[in-house]
Amino acid sequence: MAKTLNVRDALLEQLVVVFRERGYEGATLVQLAAATGLGKASLYHHFPGGKAEMAAVLLRKSVAELQQRAFAHLNKTKRSPVERLDAFIDGFSDYVAQGASHCLVAVIAQGSAADVHGDLINNQFADWRSSLIRVYEELGEKRKRARRSADQLLDELYGALLTAKLLGDPNHFMRCVKRLKRALGALG
Amino acid sequence: MAKTLNVRDALLEQLVVVFRERGYEGATLVQLAAATGLGKASLYHHFPGGKAEMAAVLLRKSVAELQQRAFAHLNKTKRSPVERLDAFIDGFSDYVAQGASHCLVAVIAQGSAADVHGDLINNQFADWRSSLIRVYEELGEKRKRARRSADQLLDELYGALLTAKLLGDPNHFMRCVKRLKRALGALG
DNA sequence: ATGCTAACAGACCGAACGTTCGAGTGACAC
DNA sequence: GTGTCACTCGAACGTTCGGTCTGTTAGCAT
Helix, strand or coil: CHHHHHHHHHHHHHHHHHHHHHHHHHCCHHHHHHHHCCCHHHHHHHCCCHHHHHHHHHHHHHHHHHHHHCHHHHHCCCCCHHHHHHHHHHHHHHHCHHHCCCCHHHHHHHCCCHHHHHHHHHHHHHHHHHHHHHHHHHCCCCHHHHHHHHHHHHHHHHHHHHHHHHHCCCCHHHHHHHHHHHHHHHHC | CHHHHHHHHHHHHHHHHHHHHHHHHHCCHHHHHHHHCCCHHHHHHHCCCHHHHHHHHHHHHHHHHHHHHCHHHHHCCCCCHHHHHHHHHHHHHHHCHHHCCCCHHHHHHHCCCHHHHHHHHHHHHHHHHHHHHHHHHHCCCCHHHHHHHHHHHHHHHHHHHHHHHHHCCCCHHHHHHHHHHHHHHHHC
16 A cells, blocks of 8 residues: 555656646646656556546645645744745745746646636645745734735746746756845845 | 738737637637637638747747837936836836736747747847846946846746736736835835 | 639548557456 | 456547638629
8 A cells, every 4th residue: 555655656756747847738648658657548547537637636746845845944933034934945946946847836827727726726825925924024024014025035936937948047046046045144 | 911911910919818828738729710700721821830820920029019018118228227127117017918918928938839939038038138137237236236136127027927826816916016116216 | 794812611631639448467365 | 276456558539639621702803
C-alpha cells in the first residue's frame, strides 16, 4: 500500500512537469504518457478520470506544497515578521525552482480548467493574502498600508515569473527575489 | 481597398478577444469563426495561413498598440521623467482595459506559439525595459538602481494582471496601478 | 442578360485529440 | 493448477481539431 502511494506520487511528479510547461490545454495525453514512460491506457488505470483528474490531483498537491514550502512560514509566530517574510520568499523561490519552472496553480488558473477549480484557487489565495497582510500589520503597518505591501509582494513574485519569459531571461526571477529580500533587510 | 483594410481590422478586433481569453491552444477555429460571425472557410479567405497567421498578425498588432499606447510615452523628452512614467502606467492600464482583459503578447509568450515568436517578444521587451531604465536614470538613479526600478515596475504590472485572476478580484489590477502612481507621486 | 470576382457557407478531409477496450502479464492466494 | 488481482499495452473508439473543397451569393462592369 505504501509502495502504491509512492508509485502514484512518482507519476504525479513526472506529470506536473508537462502541465507546468505546456499548460492544461497544451498538455496532451501522448506527452503525459511519454513523461511517465507508460502507455496512455496505463495512465487511465492510475487516473480513471483522465486528464481532468490528473490536473485536479496535481492542483491540490501543488496548493499543499506551496502552503507548506512558502506560506506556512508566515504563521510561525516564534520568528519575527521580517524573518517570516524572508522565509516565505525563499520558500516560494524554491517552489518554482528559482524561476526555472512555473507555478502550477497559476497555470491551471489561466487555462480552461479554471472553470472548475476557480473557486478553490480564489479562496486559497484570499487566505494566503490575509496571512501576508497580517505579517505586515505585525510589522507595524496600518491595515491599508499592509494590504498594499502584501499585494505588491504577491504581484512582484508572480510578475517576475511571467516577465522572465517575456524577456527570455531565466535569471530575471532571482533578481526579483534578491530585490525583495534587499528591501526586506531595510525594514528589519 | 481602404474598406478591405477596415474589414480585416474589424475581424482582428473580434479575433483578439478569443485569443486573449482562451490562449493560443485554447482558441479553436470554431470559436474564432463564431466570434466574427463568419464560417471557418470565410476566415481562411481573410487569413490563408489559418490560426498561426491570425496569431502572428495579432501579435504584431498588439506589440504596436502596446508601444503606441504605453511605452512611447517614455521617450517623450519634453515631459519630465515622472510625467512620462505616469503616462506609461495609464497607457498600459488602458491597453489591458483596466485589468479586464489580458496582454496578448504575454498570452502568446506563454503558449506553444512562443516557439515561433519568442525572439520577437524577447527583443521587444528588452527594448522596452531599456526605455524604462533610461527614464529612471534621468530621475537620478544609478544604472543598477534604475534597472531594479524598471524590473520592479514591469513585474508589478504583469504580476497584478495574473494575481487578479488568482484572487478572482477584477479590481486587483487597478489597485496596483493606484499603488504605483502613488509611489510615483512621492518621487516627483 | 452575361461574365467576372470577392466574399461567403456547409459539407467534408485526414490527423490528432482524449478515451475505452480486450487481451495479456506476473505475483500472490488457495 | 486455478483464480484473481494490480498492472500494462496495442489497437481501436468517437470526437474535435485545423484546414480544404465545392459551390452559391452579391455586386459590378460590360
